[in-house]
Amino acid sequence: MSDSTTSAYRIQHLSGVENYSTWKIKMLDILTDMGLEDYALGAITRPNDATAAADWSKKDRQTLSAIRLRVGDEPLVYISDASSAESAWSTLSDMYQPKGAIGIIQVRRKLFRTQCQEGEDINEHIRTMTRYRKELAALNSKISDDEFSITLLTSLPDSWDSFIQGVDTSSLSNSTALIARILEQATPKHYLPSDSE
16 A cells, blocks of 8 residues: 555544444545445455456455554454454454444433533534434434434533523424534634724
8 A cells, every 4th residue: 555545544543442433434434435445344255266366355455454554553453363354344343333232222321421511612512422323323223303402402511501592492303403503602703803993
């Protein structure tokens, strides 16, 4: 893999279960852009033809290398001996992707227990809440826009109560618009200098 290809995609390395969901999305995007995602997902099997098999081996090795270069030292231990990109991808998924009822419960607990404290970064808080929502969707436990909007408003500090009172219940069905309103409210107002200055 060339240095330019390697350096073109910089993401936070996989450190464990805490950033697996985000890492997985970004890693699949990188592999898709490189035309290699099917090797990680096992969608392309090794062909019988010698020439085609050599090309497959090269691309599989590129995929494996791309994955390993974006994994932290601790998770790397588990895939250092992987013989294929699919094997490495499966191992990481088996280890770090929450599964079943316990996975859903753990993510729902995180979502519903997350609170933004006074003075904390609202933007970061919303990203965290959105990430939990997407993790639940990946576990086939989707949260409706209404429920997510209510959960998000509930998680805001007490100083946001006057803003929350101004939210119409009909707007709860569009969480994206609600997030935009929250971010607009959180952004300090910029005042233009007066003409007299």
